[in-house]
Amino acid sequence: MAALRVVVFSGTGRTLLNTSKSIHTPRANMSFASLPKRKKIALTTIGVLTTGGAGLALMLQQSVKASDLELHPPSYPWSHNGLLSSLDHASIRRGYQVYKQVCSACHSMEYLAFRNLVGVSHTEAEVKTLAEEIEVVDGPDDSGEMFTRPGKLSDYFPKPYANPEAARAANNGALPPDLSYIISARHGGEDYVFSLLTSYCDPPAGVSVREDLYYNPYFPGQAIGMAPPIYNEVLEYDDGTPATMSQVAKDVCTFLRWAAEPEHDQRKRMGLKILIGASILVPLVYYLKRHRWSVMKSRKIAYRPPK
Template sequence: YLISDLDIIQTFFRILTHHLHRFKCRFLILPKGRKIALTTIGVLTTGGAGLALMLQQSVKASDLELHPPSYPWSHNGLLSSLDHASIRRGYQVYKQVCSACHSMEYLAFRNLVGVSHTEAEVKTLAEEIEVVDGPDDTGEMFTRPGKLSDYFPKPYSNPEAARAANNGALPPDLSYIVSARHGGEDYVFSLLTGYCDPPAGVSVKEGLYYNPYFPGQAVGMAPPIYNEVLEYDDGTPATMSQVAKDVCTFLRWAAEPEHDQRKRMGLKILMGASILVPLVYYLKRHRWSVMKSRKIAYRPPK
């Protein structure tokens, strides 16, 4: 026979009422101190959940904001590694486009060795910059060519200079930007490729640019990339989507340089567990359980 939806709903509420009645009866027989403690925990939990919901609603952007879609990144698989050719191209994008405004103060030239460049190539890249060092034997500061241990140069000497050069907006450091933004590389990719004209009825202040993926939809950064914004050393066509994809892959590696090593370690653990788990199960089920459940009876001699 068929059970109607009404019967299912009535049965569900009947079971729920029964369990609530049992809980109420058990609660009433508890000592006074325990009742107060449980009530306090319930109030704090409910209040915390309500506060979290209010904060979530308050920081949620307006209806005009778009949430970034989930893109099929090649490194999202359980056993997939980062595209190191894309990391190399992404560094080129950062160097020629992004580094004019954004710093990466937690990344040193030596971090590129064995990942996207050879040691000789990285030494050449580092020597292209001038680093203020010192003091020397006479107590004076001096400049020298960069070396592997130096960190990426900052475009501005201090935050105030950065704000003054960008109409009051402070360009964020990109070292961990992928991990610091909800959506990760999906958000960064959508932001870079999402510039468009504002819809009818929406006005943007002078010096700002409309981007539906940015909270508030008005961003102080001009569209940084476009088709053929640069020429890749390996001859890859520098379309807007290709440039955005490469720099996002580079930023993912910068935020999580242990990405590939972590997945290799996980694969080793899975391979080891596939051997150890059956062995442990056999010992527990057929060896230890027999010893644990045996009964030793003492029979005194007559």
């Protein structure tokens, strides 16, 4: 009986092992093509409604976020926006005159020195004359006392206020920003600054502006603490150019673009040199790769032992 049980159990074990090998587990096929037609229509409808709802919600969110009273600056055709276009250096010179006579009363440019103007908008003699017009506190001298001296090329543009607290006190709590990199620091660049300078107007009906503030649709919040800085004939250009509001705004924006990116012309000049060099070098490299090195790369080296 023991021998019989061993034979029966062993046969059962083989049967179970063989059975387990022959069992095939069905794979779940969840592809879209295998679904019934009704389910396809239902899933497609749900997808379209979800996408449309998300797009509508995004549009509503953007319309609520961007106020109807706040405008985005248009894109103006600046002469230096071209791929190989340089800055208008005559406009830079006039823009410096606008900054000196109008903007410097409130705004500083503490990262710009007089020497930066040499060869860009003024000659060295002209810049020395401009620098000598200011008084700079220097020292100490041999006796340990501070003294004042005329400015020189290495001096930076003078600040209108001694510190930020004095600037806030003189402007009803508002701090005039430094203009050294204002073009790069504002979304829209010179388009925004130009639109801001030329778009002061009366507030529309139903909009009230607090006292000592001015309505400007391009400024975030539409209420700005800076009074309209420019208008027609606000100054007289040295070269005789008519000083209309748009001309003054254009010149000071060009000057601020140069101040924020003094390497503008050099960068484009270097890019042109690289393109010219690449137009000569790339075909030469392609020729060497395709017709010279291909022989070396496609050859077959085989070892044939001596017989």
